[in-house]
Amino acid sequence: MQLETRYLLNMENISKEYFGNRVLKGVNLQVKPGEIHALMGENGAGKSTLMNILFGMPVIHSTGGFEGTVEIDGKLAVIDAPHKAMDFGIGMVHQEFMLIPGFTVTENIKVGREISKPTLLSRFLGRNLETLDMDSMRRDAKKALSDIGLSIEEYVKVAGLPIGYMQFVEIAREIDKTGIKLLVFDEPTAVLTESEAERLLEIMKTIASKGIAIIFITHRLDEVMTVADSLTVLRDGEFVARKDIKDTSVVEIAELMIGRKVEKLVDDQEDTRILSDDDIAMSIEDFHVQMPGEMVKGIDLDIRRGEIFGIGGLAGQGKVGIPNGIMGLYESEGAVRVFGEELDLKKLGNALEHGIANVSEDRRGVGLLLDESIENNIVFTAMQIKEDFIKKVGPMKLFDSKKAKDHALDMIKLLDIRCTGPKQTAGSLSGGNQQKVCLARALTIDPEILIVSEPTRGIDIGAKKLVLEYLVKLNREKGLTIIMVSSELVELRSLCDRIAIVSDGKLAKILKPNDSDAEFGLAMAGSRKESVGNE
Template sequence: MQEKYVLQMKNIEKDYFGNKVLKSVSLSVKPGEIHALLGENGAGKSTLMNILFGMPVIHSTGGFDGEVFIDAKKVDVKSPKEAMKIGIGMVHQEFMLVPGFNLTENIKLNREITKKNLLSKISGNSLNFLDRKKMDKDARKALDTLEIGLDEWAKVAGLPVGYMQFVEIAREIDKSNVKLLVFDEPTAVLTESEADNLMKSMKKIAASGIAILFITHRLDEVIKAADNVTVLRDGELVATRKKEDTNVLDLAELMVGRKIKVTNKLEDDKKNRKDHESILSIKNFRVNMPGEAVKGIELEVKKGEILGIGGLAGQGKVGIANGIMGIYESTGEVRLRGENLKLNNTREALKSGLAFVSEDRRGVGLLLDSSIEENIVVTTMQIKNEFLNRFGFFDQIDSKSIRSHGLKMIKDLDIRCTGPTQLTRRLSGGNQQKVCIARALTLEPDVLFVSEPTRGIDIGAKKLVLDLLVKLNKELGMTIVMTSSELAELRAVCDRIAIISEGKVEGILEPSARDRDFGLMMAGEYRKMYSKEAL
């Protein structure tokens, strides 16, 4: 008996101006299956999805070779609108939400439910009213499927990025005709607990008969959630495996074509920082960041250390760096090298020797319509007047030094691009993140804040970035404050890890501390438990 497939892509090939980016790739997904699609940045995943969704970039560059079948019927999808009509949905890595709309309005966008009124009965359906009661009911059902306790009338503006991701997913599962859902890095902005909830929700969705194509870099999630796995490398199909026939190390090696050694700061390399001076002292610090409010933290950052900041979503960990850098309004005291830092002033923070890699690379970190090299040098040019030549009373851009530095950073960080003049908008998410890091490093800061530095980056690039942070710390003595939702990541590279709960420091642990203690701190139970024991 022939197996039934929702999606079959057979012998797909695509080239861009003579550069072949997909080479006879085939992919099949059954109804109710969670199928993981893996590969490093540049492996061809995005191009394959662009073909599936009929994106204009495919048809404006000569189309593609191969065949696509939906429910055994050959299709030639010319636009994302056509893809949606035949039941293909996508949860994007970069949010497609309207900030000023509430959750219901975003979930039902372009699929609004209307009802007749006196005017529309006379003049036609164009004057129908929105049936907000029915729309709210549908939105509530989708949100409840994901076990998210947000009110459907809440505005999207100001929500933490983790919650925005769940709203994206809710919008897709609300569609009545959906047969296949593509999840593009859905857990990249989620904490571990949120990611676990999402895995459960994905399984619920799949159990209803909807197929899921799960694009991710988190290999442990593949083992937890996927039924089958397809791995791409350099535009070619490397392997398709059943979950039970593979493991994390096997998949990692298939993805990158080489053995992956987990980044770890060996104990011999760690310095004893007990007697080291504080480079950054934070007292009674409060930040008014929606969804990530900081409520009076006390924290000392030792000179030359990598300090990790962890915790669950919405507990305030993300707000710390955003407040210190003046992105969100803050109060309290921050002393850098013993001097008071002027708060709520990003320029002063940068001038003082701080740099920041934001978790929101598209909203804060990048000039999307500028080149890679311009993005890398722009902050240093403005703050330090570097990459400029002085001619009398005028400054002129030093294109030669910009090009030289841009090429160096592209090489050092392995930014996959066509060259330093490529627009940043046209890079993959992972490579955009690397440009953000390159911009911060160009400032040569004394203290580097990095928030979710490996968000949306594949396993090979993740190792490169983490190794780079360790190298900067060890060889240059750079002090690094790293905020991450990945506890394993923090434990791999940090000297100490501060866990934030309810806007305050719940405690600070060594990376080698017991899993139990990390769990208690993240749940906000550590101090309660140990204070009871002390009594």
């Protein structure tokens, strides 16, 4: 039949550049009516950018637009603003709920599309004096809830509903929009319990059976195998494959997502280290961290003295929570021992006092004093923790500006920080150079353990290589124990001795860098069902 071969959505040869950085390179995405199509790829693969293009988001059009074509129902579609996407029948169910807690279920479903009825005054003084037609709105809300098989009273307030129900109200709101043809579900099960997630997958099938197409963005391979008809895999901004689910397997999908690159990110350096399982630099036991969006739910790790230990995993799975918990930035519990001494997790700065330096993933929010000079940023922590760069003149303590300047100049040269000089403000540097300033500051306290989170995020390939090779040099020449947290699996596999993959706040597996792509893919996908992991 002709119906089955036509595509409701056809995005062809889509390319997008941000300030010289090509984040999409000739990507295709095709979805049929009534099809559940999984869009897959690691963080940074380009999924969000592709969806921003589909929805006509301002971030795309304020940065030069994109190349390629978007067709809806076989006709060229120009979508340069979010309301145009709605006109074409495209909706989205967000991971972060867009609901108003104080409103009822009905009011949330109809928000922005309220139905009004005329009053005596409005007939003479205009539509502004019409009143809400609550009966009609309730009928619509009831129908939308019924369409997705949800038995919930339409008059209850959203505040206090279980998270799963909030997700379902979001879906009902999209279904209520007239002419909806395509729904995008962005990581919809990430915050749901197992039973809620199963219910959601059933609702997706119900929606698709009505002829509405679904783009399902998820990292969970078992969910894809359960509900999707087909999938597209992106990797590093490129189209990798489009497959029908019946023609693929969990292992193949995992391999397509990870797809090891052949180039090595760092040159081999002489390795004379002897790592011992009995010589532990850091021991983490039953560690929980209350970091919103990166919860850690009971992790045990032993990190050997002198090793480069990697922590990987997809976004929102807890890997970033681990260093933030160790540094005392978020409430945590469990035990963290550093060379046998237990940290006081409730005391901010205790990790620094125990010789742990941290380069944060959030360099603008946590990592840098943006209005201060490069020099002040580099020496700030060492001044606080070790009273370094301070000279005593009688009873007074004065800032040793010469020592600070000399040290900053050494660091600028060593890490190739591109700047006008040590007095330039950190906030005026490029992202890569800001990252190098963060690294310089961490190294200035002469730590015994260095934690680096997302060390190369947002920096170009040349700076990336320099930063990574310098980390290896520190490890080999100074015996520095390094814990590296990264979304970039290629980085972890280039540098690390062992890599812990974190999924859903728990340790999925500890792998060696040369383990297969499929093993990494399965561990990162954090399959809910044990049987999937054993395939």
